[in-house]
Amino acid sequence: MTTDPLALYVHWPFCISKCPYCDFNSHVRDVVDQGLWRDALLADLAHEAALTPDRRLGSIFFGGGTPSLMPPVTVAAIITAADRHWGLDSDCEITLEANPSSVEASRFADLATAGVNRVSLGLQALExxxxxxxGRAHSVAEGLAALDTAQSAFDRVSFDLIYARPGQSLAAWTQELSRALAFGTGHLSLYQLTIEPGTRFATLAARGDLTIPDADSAADLFEATRAITHAAGIPAYEISNHARPGQESRHNLTYWRYRDYVGIGPGAHGRRGGEATFRRKKPENWLSAVGRNAHGMETSDALSPTTQAVEALLMGLRLDEGVDLHRIATLGGGAMPLDEARVALLARQGLLVRDAGRLTVTPAGMPVLEAILREIVTA
Structure with a gap:
C-alpha cells in the first residue's frame, strides 16, 4: 500500500458568466441552493474517503468554475470533513481558485479563516x-486590488496570465510580464492563448474573425517568458507554471508526478489505486446521482499497466525535472512505452536528455512538447 499523501480536488461548477476561451466544466445558473450543494459535496467526499482508507491528505484544491463564489461556510465544512475522514498533513496545502472581483475578494479573510492557505487568482491580463x-468582468484596477487583498489574507498567492493574444508583440508581453513579476508573488501560471473546440473563440476563429500568433511568434513569446521569469528567480518548473523554490503547487505536482488523487463534484476526475474515476459532468445530473447513490460517480475504470505508464510519461515530461524511467517501467509491468530510436534522435537534436535513468525535455524542446510526445510515446 502506498504511503504517499493523497490529494483532493473539489469542483465547483458555477460562474457568473462563461469566458469565450474557456472549455472547462463551468455553468451559469441564476440560482444555486447552497445548502443542497454543500450536503451533496460532503456526501461525495464521504464516498471517496471510504474507498481510500489509511491515507492522509497532502493537498486540497477547490477548482471550477469559480470556487470563490462558494460560501466560506461550505469551504470550511469540506475542509473539516476531509480532516475527519482522512486527516490532513501538518503542512497541507489548501488552494482555492478565485476571480479578482471586489465581491469575491471581500470573502478572502473568511476563506482564510476556513482553512484556505493558498489562492490562485485569475487576473488573466494587465490591460x-x-x-x-x-470576457473578464473585472478591470485591471479591481484585479490588482484583489491581489493586494489576497497577499494580506493568504500565506501563498499565485495568479494566472494569458499571453500570445491576437496582435500581442514580444515587447508588449515583456513589459506586461515584468510588471507582473514586480508584485512579488511566489507563483505564476502563464498560459498561451489556445483556441479550444466548442468555445466562442473557436466560432470566431472558424469565421476568420480571430487569429492568434503563428507558431514561430508563439515560440518567441514562450522562450522570452522562460528567460524573464528565470532571471527574476521564479523559473519554470512545468511548461506553463513558474515558482520560487519551495513555492511550487504541491497539488498540481501530484497530477504531473502521477500520484493518487480523488476528485469530487461535477465532472471531477480522480486516479487512485490503479483506477480512473469520473463524476457526472452536468451539475443537475451530478446532484441527482448523489441523491440516488450518495455519490456522483459516473465511471470507475481499472487502468492497465500500459495506460498507467503512458499517462505517467505524458504528465511527467511536462515537468522540468522529467521522469524516472525505472518508475515508468514499474507502472508498465516491466514494459517501457517509448520509441527508443526516436528518443535517441531527439536527444541528438538537443530536445531531450536521457541521463542516470531519467528522461527530461530540454528548454529547446519545451515549445514543441506536444510534437515530441507524439513522436516518442507509444501506446
Missing part, C-alpha cells in the same frame, strides 16, 4: 482592453 477581449 483593460485585453480583459474585455477575454
Amino acid at each position: 483593460d482592453q485585453a480583459l474585455s477581449f477575454l
Whole structure:
C-alpha cells in the first residue's frame, strides 16, 4: 500500500458568466441552493474517503468554475470533513481558485479563516482592453486590488496570465510580464492563448474573425517568458507554471508526478489505486446521482499497466525535472512505452536528455512538447 499523501480536488461548477476561451466544466445558473450543494459535496467526499482508507491528505484544491463564489461556510465544512475522514498533513496545502472581483475578494479573510492557505487568482491580463477581449468582468484596477487583498489574507498567492493574444508583440508581453513579476508573488501560471473546440473563440476563429500568433511568434513569446521569469528567480518548473523554490503547487505536482488523487463534484476526475474515476459532468445530473447513490460517480475504470505508464510519461515530461524511467517501467509491468530510436534522435537534436535513468525535455524542446510526445510515446 502506498504511503504517499493523497490529494483532493473539489469542483465547483458555477460562474457568473462563461469566458469565450474557456472549455472547462463551468455553468451559469441564476440560482444555486447552497445548502443542497454543500450536503451533496460532503456526501461525495464521504464516498471517496471510504474507498481510500489509511491515507492522509497532502493537498486540497477547490477548482471550477469559480470556487470563490462558494460560501466560506461550505469551504470550511469540506475542509473539516476531509480532516475527519482522512486527516490532513501538518503542512497541507489548501488552494482555492478565485476571480479578482471586489465581491469575491471581500470573502478572502473568511476563506482564510476556513482553512484556505493558498489562492490562485485569475487576473488573466494587465490591460483593460485585453480583459474585455477575454470576457473578464473585472478591470485591471479591481484585479490588482484583489491581489493586494489576497497577499494580506493568504500565506501563498499565485495568479494566472494569458499571453500570445491576437496582435500581442514580444515587447508588449515583456513589459506586461515584468510588471507582473514586480508584485512579488511566489507563483505564476502563464498560459498561451489556445483556441479550444466548442468555445466562442473557436466560432470566431472558424469565421476568420480571430487569429492568434503563428507558431514561430508563439515560440518567441514562450522562450522570452522562460528567460524573464528565470532571471527574476521564479523559473519554470512545468511548461506553463513558474515558482520560487519551495513555492511550487504541491497539488498540481501530484497530477504531473502521477500520484493518487480523488476528485469530487461535477465532472471531477480522480486516479487512485490503479483506477480512473469520473463524476457526472452536468451539475443537475451530478446532484441527482448523489441523491440516488450518495455519490456522483459516473465511471470507475481499472487502468492497465500500459495506460498507467503512458499517462505517467505524458504528465511527467511536462515537468522540468522529467521522469524516472525505472518508475515508468514499474507502472508498465516491466514494459517501457517509448520509441527508443526516436528518443535517441531527439536527444541528438538537443530536445531531450536521457541521463542516470531519467528522461527530461530540454528548454529547446519545451515549445514543441506536444510534437515530441507524439513522436516518442507509444501506446
